[in-house]
Amino acid sequence: MIGVAGCGRMGAPMLDALRDGTSHAMGFDVVGKGPDHITTDLDAFAPQLETLFSVVRDAGETDALLFDTQNLIAVAPNLRRIFICSTLSPRYVDTLRARVPDHITLIDAPMSGAQAGAQDRSLSFMLGGAQDDIDDAIPLLSLMGRHFHHMGPYGSGMQAKVLNNLLAASHTAMTRLVLDWADAAGLDTDKLLALIETSSGQNWLASGFETIEFAKEGHAADNSIGILVKDVAAALDAAPDGADTALPQLVQATVRALTPRR
Known part of the structure:
Protein backbone atom coordinates (compact mmCIF):
# COMPACT_ATOMS: atom_id res chain seq x y z
CA MET A 1 0.00 0.00 0.00
CA TYR A 154 20.05 12.32 0.02
CA GLY A 155 19.49 15.77 1.54
CA SER A 156 20.24 17.71 -1.64
CA GLY A 157 16.59 18.05 -2.62
CA MET A 158 15.72 19.70 0.68
CA GLN A 159 18.67 22.07 0.47
CA ALA A 160 17.48 23.14 -2.98
CA LYS A 161 13.89 23.49 -1.76
CA VAL A 162 14.66 25.86 1.10
CA LEU A 163 16.72 28.04 -1.24
CA ASN A 164 13.87 28.06 -3.75
CA ASN A 165 11.39 28.97 -1.02
CA LEU A 166 13.64 31.70 0.30
CA LEU A 167 13.43 33.28 -3.14
CA ALA A 168 9.67 32.68 -3.24
CA ALA A 169 9.33 34.43 0.12
CA SER A 170 11.19 37.46 -1.20
CA HIS A 171 8.89 37.53 -4.25
CA THR A 172 5.88 37.33 -1.95
CA ALA A 173 7.08 40.18 0.25
CA MET A 174 7.96 42.51 -2.61
CA THR A 175 4.98 41.71 -4.83
CA ARG A 176 2.58 42.47 -1.99
CA LEU A 177 4.42 45.72 -1.20
CA VAL A 178 4.34 46.75 -4.87
CA LEU A 179 0.59 46.12 -5.06
CA ASP A 180 -0.03 48.11 -1.89
CA TRP A 181 1.97 51.00 -3.30
CA ALA A 182 0.06 50.71 -6.58
CA ASP A 183 -3.22 51.01 -4.65
CA ALA A 184 -1.94 54.15 -2.95
CA ALA A 185 -0.95 55.60 -6.33
CA GLY A 186 -4.36 54.84 -7.83
CA LEU A 187 -3.08 52.29 -10.35
CA ASP A 188 -5.25 49.47 -11.66
CA THR A 189 -3.52 46.46 -10.11
CA ASP A 190 -4.84 44.04 -12.74
CA LYS A 191 -3.13 46.14 -15.39
CA LEU A 192 0.01 46.31 -13.28
CA LEU A 193 0.11 42.53 -12.88
CA ALA A 194 -0.29 42.16 -16.66
CA LEU A 195 2.61 44.56 -17.11
CA ILE A 196 4.78 42.68 -14.60
CA GLU A 197 4.08 39.40 -16.43
CA THR A 198 5.75 40.74 -19.59
CA SER A 199 8.43 42.84 -17.90
CA SER A 200 11.54 42.53 -15.75
CA GLY A 201 9.58 42.25 -12.48
CA GLN A 202 7.97 38.96 -13.51
CA ASN A 203 7.84 36.36 -10.71
CA TRP A 204 5.84 33.32 -9.69
CA LEU A 205 3.56 35.02 -7.17
CA ALA A 206 2.68 37.87 -9.52
CA SER A 207 2.11 35.46 -12.41
CA GLY A 208 -0.25 33.31 -10.35
CA PHE A 209 -1.78 35.97 -8.17
CA GLU A 210 -5.36 34.95 -8.95
CA THR A 211 -4.75 31.19 -8.65
CA ILE A 212 -2.20 30.75 -5.84
CA GLU A 213 -4.38 30.10 -2.82
CA PHE A 214 -2.38 32.16 -0.36
CA ALA A 215 -1.54 35.14 -2.60
CA LYS A 216 -3.94 37.51 -0.82
CA GLU A 217 -3.74 36.06 2.68
CA GLY A 218 -2.31 37.67 5.75
CA HIS A 219 -0.07 35.82 8.15
CA ALA A 220 -1.56 33.17 10.41
CA ALA A 221 0.26 30.35 12.15
CA ASP A 222 -1.81 27.68 10.39
CA ASN A 223 -1.99 29.04 6.84
CA SER A 224 0.40 29.02 3.87
CA ILE A 225 1.86 32.43 4.71
CA GLY A 226 2.74 31.02 8.11
CA ILE A 227 4.31 28.01 6.43
CA LEU A 228 6.37 30.35 4.25
CA VAL A 229 7.72 32.01 7.39
CA LYS A 230 8.63 28.51 8.65
CA ASP A 231 10.34 27.73 5.35
CA VAL A 232 12.54 30.82 5.62
CA ALA A 233 13.49 29.63 9.11
CA ALA A 234 14.49 26.28 7.57
CA ALA A 235 16.69 28.10 5.06
CA LEU A 236 18.25 30.20 7.82
CA ASP A 237 18.99 27.06 9.84
CA ALA A 238 21.01 25.73 6.90
CA ALA A 239 22.78 28.99 6.08
CA PRO A 240 26.52 28.67 5.40
CA ASP A 241 28.82 29.41 8.31
CA GLY A 242 29.44 33.14 8.50
CA ALA A 243 26.70 34.01 6.01
CA ASP A 244 25.05 37.42 6.21
CA THR A 245 21.46 36.55 7.08
CA ALA A 246 20.16 40.11 7.46
CA LEU A 247 18.22 40.12 4.18
CA PRO A 248 16.54 36.72 4.69
CA GLN A 249 15.58 37.76 8.22
CA LEU A 250 14.06 40.98 6.87
CA VAL A 251 12.11 39.02 4.25
CA GLN A 252 10.84 36.69 6.96
CA ALA A 253 9.75 39.57 9.16
CA THR A 254 8.01 41.26 6.23
CA VAL A 255 6.08 38.10 5.32
CA ARG A 256 5.15 37.60 8.97
CA ALA A 257 3.69 41.13 9.04
CA LEU A 258 1.44 40.63 5.98
CA THR A 259 -2.25 41.34 6.47
CA PRO A 260 -5.03 40.11 4.18
CA ARG A 261 -5.33 41.93 0.87
CA ARG A 262 -8.90 42.99 0.22
Whole structure:
Protein backbone atom coordinates (compact mmCIF):
# COMPACT_ATOMS: atom_id res chain seq x y z
CA MET A 1 0.00 0.00 0.00
CA ILE A 2 1.03 3.59 -0.71
CA GLY A 3 0.23 6.01 2.08
CA VAL A 4 0.09 9.80 2.36
CA ALA A 5 0.45 11.21 5.86
CA GLY A 6 -0.80 14.76 6.23
CA CYS A 7 -3.85 15.18 4.00
CA GLY A 8 -4.24 18.94 3.98
CA ARG A 9 -3.99 21.43 1.11
CA MET A 10 -1.13 19.57 -0.55
CA GLY A 11 -1.45 16.02 0.73
CA ALA A 12 -5.13 15.51 -0.14
CA PRO A 13 -4.80 16.28 -3.88
CA MET A 14 -1.55 14.30 -4.00
CA LEU A 15 -3.43 11.35 -2.55
CA ASP A 16 -6.19 11.78 -5.15
CA ALA A 17 -3.58 11.63 -7.92
CA LEU A 18 -2.02 8.48 -6.46
CA ARG A 19 -5.41 6.81 -6.11
CA ASP A 20 -6.21 7.56 -9.73
CA GLY A 21 -2.98 5.97 -10.90
CA THR A 22 -2.33 3.08 -8.50
CA SER A 23 -4.25 0.13 -7.19
CA HIS A 24 -4.16 0.99 -3.50
CA ALA A 25 -3.40 4.32 -1.85
CA MET A 26 -4.67 5.57 1.49
CA GLY A 27 -4.33 8.73 3.54
CA PHE A 28 -3.64 9.26 7.22
CA ASP A 29 -4.35 12.48 9.10
CA VAL A 30 -4.62 13.12 12.82
CA VAL A 31 -7.53 15.49 12.14
CA GLY A 32 -10.78 13.64 11.51
CA LYS A 33 -11.85 14.92 8.11
CA GLY A 34 -12.40 13.97 4.52
CA PRO A 35 -13.54 10.86 2.67
CA ASP A 36 -13.28 7.23 3.73
CA HIS A 37 -9.85 6.74 2.15
CA ILE A 38 -8.36 9.19 4.68
CA THR A 39 -8.23 7.65 8.14
CA THR A 40 -7.31 8.71 11.65
CA ASP A 41 -6.94 5.04 12.65
CA LEU A 42 -3.28 4.04 12.72
CA ASP A 43 -4.23 0.36 12.91
CA ALA A 44 -6.01 0.72 9.56
CA PHE A 45 -3.07 2.54 7.98
CA ALA A 46 0.15 1.02 9.24
CA PRO A 47 0.04 -2.78 8.72
CA GLN A 48 -0.01 -2.80 4.90
CA LEU A 49 2.03 0.38 4.40
CA GLU A 50 4.97 -0.10 2.03
CA THR A 51 5.62 3.39 0.59
CA LEU A 52 5.01 6.53 2.65
CA PHE A 53 4.72 10.13 1.47
CA SER A 54 5.18 12.36 4.50
CA VAL A 55 3.46 15.72 3.90
CA VAL A 56 3.09 16.81 7.52
CA ARG A 57 3.75 20.40 8.56
CA ASP A 58 7.12 20.47 10.29
CA ALA A 59 9.94 18.58 12.04
CA GLY A 60 7.89 18.05 15.19
CA GLU A 61 5.08 16.39 13.25
CA THR A 62 7.63 14.36 11.27
CA ASP A 63 9.14 13.07 14.52
CA ALA A 64 5.66 12.23 15.80
CA LEU A 65 4.79 10.40 12.59
CA LEU A 66 7.96 8.35 12.26
CA PHE A 67 9.27 7.85 15.80
CA ASP A 68 7.00 9.11 18.57
CA THR A 69 3.20 9.35 18.64
CA GLN A 70 2.42 7.32 15.51
CA ASN A 71 5.87 5.66 15.40
CA LEU A 72 5.46 4.23 11.90
CA ILE A 73 9.07 3.04 11.89
CA ALA A 74 8.08 0.56 14.60
CA VAL A 75 4.45 -0.25 13.78
CA ALA A 76 4.56 -0.50 9.96
CA PRO A 77 6.39 -3.81 9.40
CA ASN A 78 6.19 -3.67 5.59
CA LEU A 79 7.45 -0.10 5.24
CA ARG A 80 10.27 -0.04 2.69
CA ARG A 81 10.34 3.51 1.26
CA ILE A 82 9.76 7.00 2.66
CA PHE A 83 9.45 10.24 0.71
CA ILE A 84 10.00 13.33 2.87
CA CYS A 85 7.84 15.89 1.07
CA SER A 86 7.49 18.49 3.82
CA THR A 87 9.74 21.54 3.66
CA LEU A 88 12.10 21.09 6.61
CA SER A 89 15.53 22.22 7.70
CA PRO A 90 18.16 20.35 5.66
CA ARG A 91 20.12 19.85 8.88
CA TYR A 92 17.15 18.03 10.40
CA VAL A 93 16.58 15.98 7.24
CA ASP A 94 20.20 14.84 7.30
CA THR A 95 19.70 13.43 10.80
CA LEU A 96 16.83 11.22 9.65
CA ARG A 97 19.10 8.87 7.72
CA ALA A 98 20.77 7.66 10.91
CA ARG A 99 17.39 7.29 12.66
CA VAL A 100 15.61 5.35 9.91
CA PRO A 101 16.66 1.69 9.50
CA ASP A 102 18.93 0.99 6.54
CA HIS A 103 16.44 -1.37 4.87
CA ILE A 104 14.07 1.58 4.32
CA THR A 105 14.87 3.75 1.29
CA LEU A 106 14.79 7.40 2.25
CA ILE A 107 14.27 10.09 -0.41
CA ASP A 108 13.87 13.78 0.23
CA ALA A 109 11.22 14.93 -2.23
CA PRO A 110 9.89 18.39 -1.35
CA MET A 111 7.67 19.90 -4.01
CA SER A 112 6.75 23.28 -5.41
CA GLY A 113 3.60 24.52 -7.09
CA ALA A 114 1.24 25.27 -4.20
CA GLN A 115 -2.23 23.78 -3.94
CA ALA A 116 -3.05 24.63 -7.54
CA GLY A 117 -0.09 22.56 -8.73
CA ALA A 118 -1.13 19.63 -6.55
CA GLN A 119 -4.68 19.79 -7.87
CA ASP A 120 -3.72 19.86 -11.54
CA ARG A 121 -0.86 17.39 -10.98
CA SER A 122 1.86 19.70 -12.22
CA LEU A 123 4.10 19.81 -9.14
CA SER A 124 7.86 20.23 -9.35
CA PHE A 125 9.82 17.82 -7.16
CA MET A 126 13.32 18.50 -5.85
CA LEU A 127 14.87 15.12 -5.16
CA GLY A 128 17.75 13.83 -3.09
CA GLY A 129 18.82 10.19 -3.11
CA ALA A 130 20.68 7.47 -4.96
CA GLN A 131 20.20 7.45 -8.73
CA ASP A 132 18.60 3.99 -8.78
CA ASP A 133 16.15 5.00 -6.06
CA ILE A 134 15.20 8.15 -7.94
CA ASP A 135 14.74 6.23 -11.19
CA ASP A 136 12.41 3.81 -9.41
CA ALA A 137 10.46 6.70 -7.90
CA ILE A 138 9.82 8.75 -11.04
CA PRO A 139 6.83 6.71 -12.33
CA LEU A 140 5.05 7.23 -9.02
CA LEU A 141 5.99 10.90 -8.77
CA SER A 142 4.80 11.38 -12.35
CA LEU A 143 1.24 10.80 -11.16
CA MET A 144 1.50 14.00 -9.12
CA GLY A 145 3.95 16.20 -10.99
CA ARG A 146 5.59 17.19 -14.25
CA HIS A 147 9.07 18.35 -13.28
CA PHE A 148 11.67 16.26 -11.46
CA HIS A 149 15.01 17.71 -10.43
CA HIS A 150 17.50 15.20 -9.02
CA MET A 151 19.76 17.53 -7.09
CA GLY A 152 22.22 14.94 -5.77
CA PRO A 153 22.53 12.54 -2.83
CA TYR A 154 20.05 12.32 0.02
CA GLY A 155 19.49 15.77 1.54
CA SER A 156 20.24 17.71 -1.64
CA GLY A 157 16.59 18.05 -2.62
CA MET A 158 15.72 19.70 0.68
CA GLN A 159 18.67 22.07 0.47
CA ALA A 160 17.48 23.14 -2.98
CA LYS A 161 13.89 23.49 -1.76
CA VAL A 162 14.66 25.86 1.10
CA LEU A 163 16.72 28.04 -1.24
CA ASN A 164 13.87 28.06 -3.75
CA ASN A 165 11.39 28.97 -1.02
CA LEU A 166 13.64 31.70 0.30
CA LEU A 167 13.43 33.28 -3.14
CA ALA A 168 9.67 32.68 -3.24
CA ALA A 169 9.33 34.43 0.12
CA SER A 170 11.19 37.46 -1.20
CA HIS A 171 8.89 37.53 -4.25
CA THR A 172 5.88 37.33 -1.95
CA ALA A 173 7.08 40.18 0.25
CA MET A 174 7.96 42.51 -2.61
CA THR A 175 4.98 41.71 -4.83
CA ARG A 176 2.58 42.47 -1.99
CA LEU A 177 4.42 45.72 -1.20
CA VAL A 178 4.34 46.75 -4.87
CA LEU A 179 0.59 46.12 -5.06
CA ASP A 180 -0.03 48.11 -1.89
CA TRP A 181 1.97 51.00 -3.30
CA ALA A 182 0.06 50.71 -6.58
CA ASP A 183 -3.22 51.01 -4.65
CA ALA A 184 -1.94 54.15 -2.95
CA ALA A 185 -0.95 55.60 -6.33
CA GLY A 186 -4.36 54.84 -7.83
CA LEU A 187 -3.08 52.29 -10.35
CA ASP A 188 -5.25 49.47 -11.66
CA THR A 189 -3.52 46.46 -10.11
CA ASP A 190 -4.84 44.04 -12.74
CA LYS A 191 -3.13 46.14 -15.39
CA LEU A 192 0.01 46.31 -13.28
CA LEU A 193 0.11 42.53 -12.88
CA ALA A 194 -0.29 42.16 -16.66
CA LEU A 195 2.61 44.56 -17.11
CA ILE A 196 4.78 42.68 -14.60
CA GLU A 197 4.08 39.40 -16.43
CA THR A 198 5.75 40.74 -19.59
CA SER A 199 8.43 42.84 -17.90
CA SER A 200 11.54 42.53 -15.75
CA GLY A 201 9.58 42.25 -12.48
CA GLN A 202 7.97 38.96 -13.51
CA ASN A 203 7.84 36.36 -10.71
CA TRP A 204 5.84 33.32 -9.69
CA LEU A 205 3.56 35.02 -7.17
CA ALA A 206 2.68 37.87 -9.52
CA SER A 207 2.11 35.46 -12.41
CA GLY A 208 -0.25 33.31 -10.35
CA PHE A 209 -1.78 35.97 -8.17
CA GLU A 210 -5.36 34.95 -8.95
CA THR A 211 -4.75 31.19 -8.65
CA ILE A 212 -2.20 30.75 -5.84
CA GLU A 213 -4.38 30.10 -2.82
CA PHE A 214 -2.38 32.16 -0.36
CA ALA A 215 -1.54 35.14 -2.60
CA LYS A 216 -3.94 37.51 -0.82
CA GLU A 217 -3.74 36.06 2.68
CA GLY A 218 -2.31 37.67 5.75
CA HIS A 219 -0.07 35.82 8.15
CA ALA A 220 -1.56 33.17 10.41
CA ALA A 221 0.26 30.35 12.15
CA ASP A 222 -1.81 27.68 10.39
CA ASN A 223 -1.99 29.04 6.84
CA SER A 224 0.40 29.02 3.87
CA ILE A 225 1.86 32.43 4.71
CA GLY A 226 2.74 31.02 8.11
CA ILE A 227 4.31 28.01 6.43
CA LEU A 228 6.37 30.35 4.25
CA VAL A 229 7.72 32.01 7.39
CA LYS A 230 8.63 28.51 8.65
CA ASP A 231 10.34 27.73 5.35
CA VAL A 232 12.54 30.82 5.62
CA ALA A 233 13.49 29.63 9.11
CA ALA A 234 14.49 26.28 7.57
CA ALA A 235 16.69 28.10 5.06
CA LEU A 236 18.25 30.20 7.82
CA ASP A 237 18.99 27.06 9.84
CA ALA A 238 21.01 25.73 6.90
CA ALA A 239 22.78 28.99 6.08
CA PRO A 240 26.52 28.67 5.40
CA ASP A 241 28.82 29.41 8.31
CA GLY A 242 29.44 33.14 8.50
CA ALA A 243 26.70 34.01 6.01
CA ASP A 244 25.05 37.42 6.21
CA THR A 245 21.46 36.55 7.08
CA ALA A 246 20.16 40.11 7.46
CA LEU A 247 18.22 40.12 4.18
CA PRO A 248 16.54 36.72 4.69
CA GLN A 249 15.58 37.76 8.22
CA LEU A 250 14.06 40.98 6.87
CA VAL A 251 12.11 39.02 4.25
CA GLN A 252 10.84 36.69 6.96
CA ALA A 253 9.75 39.57 9.16
CA THR A 254 8.01 41.26 6.23
CA VAL A 255 6.08 38.10 5.32
CA ARG A 256 5.15 37.60 8.97
CA ALA A 257 3.69 41.13 9.04
CA LEU A 258 1.44 40.63 5.98
CA THR A 259 -2.25 41.34 6.47
CA PRO A 260 -5.03 40.11 4.18
CA ARG A 261 -5.33 41.93 0.87
CA ARG A 262 -8.90 42.99 0.22
